[in-house]
Amino acid sequence: NAGVTQTPKFRVLKTGQSMTLLCAQDMNHEYMYWYRQDPGMGLRLIHYSVGEGTTAKGEVPDGYNVSRLKKQNFLLGLESAAPSQTSVYFCASRAGLGADTQYFGPGTRLTVL
Amino acid sequence: RKEVEQDPGPFNVPEGATVAFNCTYSNSASQSFFWYRQDCRKEPKLLMSVYSSGNEDGRFTAQLNRASQYISLLIRDSKLSDSATYLCAVNKGSGGSYIPTFGRGTSLIVHP
Numbered sequence: 407n408a409g410v411t412q413t414p415k416f417r418v419l420k421t422g423q424s425m426t427l428l429c430a431q432d433m434n435h436e437y438m439y440w441y442r443q444d445p446g447m448g449l450r451l452i453h454y455s456v457g458e459g460t461t462a463k464g465e466v467p468d469g470y471n472v473s474r475l476k477k478q479n480f481l482l483g484l485e486s487a488a489p490s491q492t493s494v495y496f497c498a499s500r501a502g503l504g505a506d507t508q509y510f511g512p513g514t515r516l517t518v519l
Numbered sequence: 520r521k522e523v524e525q526d527p528g529p530f531n532v533p534e535g536a537t538v539a540f541n542c543t544y545s546n547s548a549s550q551s552f553f554w555y556r557q558d559c560r561k562e563p564k565l566l567m568s569v570y571s572s573g574n575e576d577g578r579f580t581a582q583l584n585r586a587s588q589y590i591s592l593l594i595r596d597s598k599l600s601d602s603a604t605y606l607c608a609v610n611k612g613s614g615g616s617y618i619p620t621f622g623r624g625t626s627l628i629v630h631p
Contacts, residue, residue, distance in 0.1 A: 439619070446527070448606065448623035449563070464618075496562055506551045506610060508619065510562035 408432055410511035412497050418517045419487045427482040427514050429497030435509075436502035438480040439464075440472060442493040443513075449496065455480055487518045522546060523609050525622035532629055536597045540625045542607030543589040552583055552590045555606040557624065563606055566592075597629045 413428045429438065440452040451464030455474040469491060471483045480499075484491060494515050498508040525542045532538050544552075552569035567574065569581040569590045580593040590607055604624040611618050 441621075446623060449621040451619065454618075465620075506553070506568070507565050508608075510564070512562050 410497055410499055410509050412495075412511035412514050414514060415512065416515045418519065419484075420519050421488060423487050423518075424483070424485050425487065425516075426484075427495055427497075427516075429480045429482070429499075429511055430478055431480075431499040431509070432478060433499060433501070433509070434477070435499035436477075437500040438474065439498045439500075439508065440470070440480065440482045441496045441498065442466065442491075443496060444493050452482065452495075487516075489518045492516060492518045521623075523607060523620050523622040525607055525625045527623055527625060529626035529628050532597055532627070534597055534599060534629055534631055536629075537593065537595045538597055538627065539591055539593045540605055540607075540627075541589050541591050542609075542622050542625075543587075544609045544620075545588065546609070546611055547585075547588065549588075549609045549611050551610040552581075553608040553610075554579075554581055554590075554592050555608060555621075557604045557606055559603075563621075566605070594627075597627075599629050599631065602627055602629045 410431045439454045441449040443449050450466045453472040455461050458477040461472045473481045494513050496513050497511040500508050523544050554566040555563040556566045557563040569583045573582040578595045582591045604626050606624045607622045
């Protein structure tokens with residue numbers, strides 16, 4: 407049982423490049439979340455999903471897109487990366503109704519030059 | 520005003536000290552509350568949930584004050600290994616409308 411995994415762990419992009427971050431969970435959780443964490447800013451919710459095939463915007467969705475085609479995977483896409491998207495990205499999952507605890511992945515450190 | 524606020528610290532305390540953190544939230548509809556611990560360059564991990572009646576887990580005690588809209592975390596007999604950032608989290612709504620909001624975190628440094 408690996409829990410929540412994220413791929414890649416590190417990435418450097420040039421401005422304007424695109425990339426996709428993959429989050430996978432093997433706990434059969436319904437809900438999944440993407441956060442970014444910047445120094446002094448804490449965790450901010452980008453997008454989330456309450457089940458396969460559903461997505462919703464969080465606090466800071468601009469510049470990102472997501473997809474949840476399979477229950478176990480939640481993808482975060484950057485279509486045209488900007489230096490302001492340099493951050494650490496965390497994925498999290500939650501079992502579902504009646505379960506409040508979130509389980510986080512190890513994070514992806516992204517630098518946009 | 521940020522929805523969930525914490526004193527960023529750092530709190531610098533000697534081993535064996537008792538230290539307390541507070542976290543205030545602005546949305547009275549908030550329904551569940553948590554403390555997470557985050558080590559440097561690692562992911563947050565749940566430390567404990569916070570229940571209305573207060574709860575204790577070893578050296579850690581969490582309390583909720585709905586009237587004043589804050590939660591607290593008390594650490595007794597601090598250990599060097601307690602050095603970390605402590606994040607409070609507040610959840611609004613329920614089920615599918617559950618939106619978690621995190622504070623910016625409070626840094627704790629325990630020194631010998």
